Amino acid sequence: MPRAVRSLTAAGIAGVVLAGAALAPSSPASAWGRPSFSDRTSPAEARRVDRVPTPQLDWYACYDYAECATVQLPLDYDRPNGATTEVAVLRVKARDQKHKIGSLFLNPGGPGGSGTDIALAAPYFLGDDLLDRFDIVGVDPRGVAASQNVKCFPSVKDQTRAYAGLNVAFPWTKAEERAYVTASETVGRACSTTGKPLTGAASTAEVARDMDVLRRAVGDKKLTYLGFSYGTALGQYYANMFPDRFRALVVDGVLNPNSWVGRGKARDQLQETRLRSADGAYKALHEILVRCAKAGAEKCSLASAGDPVQVYETVAQRLRKKPAVIDDPDFGQFTVSYADFVGATLGSLYDPSGWMNVVDLTEQLLVLTDPTAATAARAQARTALAQRAAKARQQRGYDFPYDNGLETFLTVDCTDAYHPRKAADWPALVAQEDKRAPYFGRAWAWGTAPCARNTWTVRDEDAWTGPFDRRTAAPVLVVGNYWDPATNYQGAVGSAKLLPNSRLLSSDSWGHTAYGTSDCVTGAVDTYLLTGTPPAKGTVCKGDSQPFVDDPGMPGKPADARASATKSDLARAGRPARGEPKRLPPVVAPLPVVGTLTVR
Numbered sequence: 001m002p003r004a005v006r007s008l009t010a011a012g013i014a015g016v017v018l019a020g021a022a023l024a025p026s027s028p029a030s031a032w033g034r035p036s037f038s039d040r041t042s043p044a045e046a047r048r049v050d051r052v053p054t055p056q057l058d059w060y061a062c063y064d065y066a067e068c069a070t071v072q073l074p075l076d077y078d079r080p081n082g083a084t085t086e087v088a089v090l091r092v093k094a095r096d097q098k099h100k101i102g103s104l105f106l107n108p109g110g111p112g113g114s115g116t117d118i119a120l121a122a123p124y125f126l127g128d129d130l131l132d133r134f135d136i137v138g139v140d141p142r143g144v145a146a147s148q149n150v151k152c153f154p155s156v157k158d159q160t161r162a163y164a165g166l167n168v169a170f171p172w173t174k175a176e177e178r179a180y181v182t183a184s185e186t187v188g189r190a191c192s193t194t195g196k197p198l199t200g201a202a203s204t205a206e207v208a209r210d211m212d213v214l215r216r217a218v219g220d221k222k223l224t225y226l227g228f229s230y231g232t233a234l235g236q237y238y239a240n241m242f243p244d245r246f247r248a249l250v251v252d253g254v255l256n257p258n259s260w261v262g263r264g265k266a267r268d269q270l271q272e273t274r275l276r277s278a279d280g281a282y283k284a285l286h287e288i289l290v291r292c293a294k295a296g297a298e299k300c301s302l303a304s305a306g307d308p309v310q311v312y313e314t315v316a317q318r319l320r321k322k323p324a325v326i327d328d329p330d331f332g333q334f335t336v337s338y339a340d341f342v343g344a345t346l347g348s349l350y351d352p353s354g355w356m357n358v359v360d361l362t363e364q365l366l367v368l369t370d371p372t373a374a375t376a377a378r379a380q381a382r383t384a385l386a387q388r389a390a391k392a393r394q395q396r397g398y399d400f401p402y403d404n405g406l407e408t409f410l411t412v413d414c415t416d417a418y419h420p421r422k423a424a425d426w427p428a429l430v431a432q433e434d435k436r437a438p439y440f441g442r443a444w445a446w447g448t449a450p451c452a453r454n455t456w457t458v459r460d461e462d463a464w465t466g467p468f469d470r471r472t473a474a475p476v477l478v479v480g481n482y483w484d485p486a487t488n489y490q491g492a493v494g495s496a497k498l499l500p501n502s503r504l505l506s507s508d509s510w511g512h513t514a515y516g517t518s519d520c521v522t523g524a525v526d527t528y529l530l531t532g533t534p535p536a537k538g539t540v541c542k543g544d545s546q547p548f549v550d551d552p553g554m555p556g557k558p559a560d561a562r563a564s565a566t567k568s569d570l571a572r573a574g575r576p577a578r579g580e581p582k583r584l585p586p587v588v589a590p591l592p593v594v595g596t597l598t599v600r
Contacts, residue, residue, distance in 0.1 A: 109229025169343030509543025
């Protein structure tokens with residue numbers, strides 16, 4: 001059944017304390033209890049942004065129910081009258097303009113996710129009380145989507161040739177590793193030359209500065225912000241660069257900023273060694289397989305084949321030795337490699353009901369990699385896998401027009417953070433990650449190979465590397481999900497410890513990020529954004545979807561699907577009315593996950 005609409009009326013579930021949560025736009029500092037002191041925006045940062053004149057946003061109607069604008073912002077905030085870059089902004093106006101609190105800025109993650117996409121999708125996943133009281137604002141970060149684009153190659157042809165070695169979920173064979181290293185070096189050099197000047201002026205700090213200028217442009221004295229996945233890094237950068245300039249700030253699916261950047265001895269480590277995304281993914285997979293065994297074959301059919309933990313490893317071992325080549329009369333021939341299996345598993349773990357997909361995929365490949373399996377069982381598994389692969393092929397495109405998704409991710413990550421010196425060191429380093437976090441160590445660690453410092457040489461002299469422990473004037477709400485496969489729960493714990501004036505909201509839920517997975521989380525976040533009142537200390541919510549508790553035959557509840565982020569589709573559908581069922585936010589992972597079977 002569709003999940004009930006989430007609003008403040010349901011926010012008291014599971015111990016969420018509203019503490020007199022009136023809907024008036026009260027000051028978060030007064031609701032929280034103003035700290036004895038707070039840090040202030042440094043004179044250097046204040047000078048950078050405050051001397052930029054407040055942009056006049058020339059809004060025009062777009063995408064049926066939104067308004068769009070573009071603005072020219074300084075390419076370098078140290079030269080406010082110099083070169084500029086165009087930044088795109090979209091807003092969905094508050095339903096109740098008379099009682100509007102202000103604007104709520106959203107970011108879906110990435111880096112490279114489109115803020116204008118998630119803002120247009122907001123009526124499908126945000127609580128109705130937020131939609132009533134806030135203009136929802138999305139900004140495409142510089143270099144991304146509708147903003148002036150980062151472009152590291154002069155043509156699609158050059159890009160396609162350079163990317164050739166990267167078109168695997170992750171490299172597994174020695175030949176694939178050599179090709180991946182060569183391609184990574186090529187991409188790193190291209191973004192450090194052809195990609196300039198934007199690749200040297202699009203760090204997270206620059207986007208935080210843009211957001212502060214745009215906060216003024218929409219008429220808000222202080223920022224209200226909700227960021228998912230990598231958007232939590234952007235939120236924490238803003239909180240530490242402008243600690244007295246926001247009224248409410250939520251980060252959900254949290255990257256620890258110190259781990260993201262890497263300082264001191266950690267600067268020579270893989271970023272994955274610091275972030276431990278793979279640990280979160282392995283923890284989630286292992287827990288699903290253990291619960292499958294406990295549930296038994298009646299609720300988890302994989303248990304009928306033996307210990308699910310060992311069954312998964314059996315499939316992995318078979319595919320490591322030899323990829324499965326599958327001929328299907330309707331879909332043709334396709335190959336499933338070990339990396340495809342792991343990549344598809346990781347993609348499934350992003351969704352609250354993804355455990356069903358993990359079970360199905362493992363069962364199908366167990367049959368197809370067993371030459372003694374019954375003919376009927378092989379035919380059924382082959383058809384299911386072929387359909388999955390066909391969907392993945394439809395979603396992937398590498399030709400026209402120029403797709404800069406990987407380049408926007410790298411532009412931010414390679415410039416924000418420190419990475420090992422040579423791409424040739426990645427094979428040995430990622431092997432160590434796999435030892436610590438089986439299956440997923442390589443999957444997460446290979447994505448940053450183009451960031452090797454010898455080949456990615458462009459830098460942003462105004463990038464922010466900390467500190468990330470400022471005492472903010474208003475509280476920061478840090479939301480962490482126990483079973484998140486992309487942003488390890490420990491990232492939320494660590495970030496909450498860093499920020500003196502923060503509150504950790506934990507969720508025993510599945511998938512990537514927690515908003516929308518239960519009335520408890522959604523109500524707590526909505527209440528805080530509306531009133532400044534955070535949930536009670538120590539609050540732990542529980543996700544609605546739990547492995548092998550729901551009917552495994554169900555294809556997934558409607559609310560467990562993510563809201564579409566395709567603007568044309570959303571415009572055709574029109575803005576949903578108040579009270580319609582909600583979906584999950586269209587978040588973007590902090591590293592790319594690809595593979596012939598990865599369907600999300």
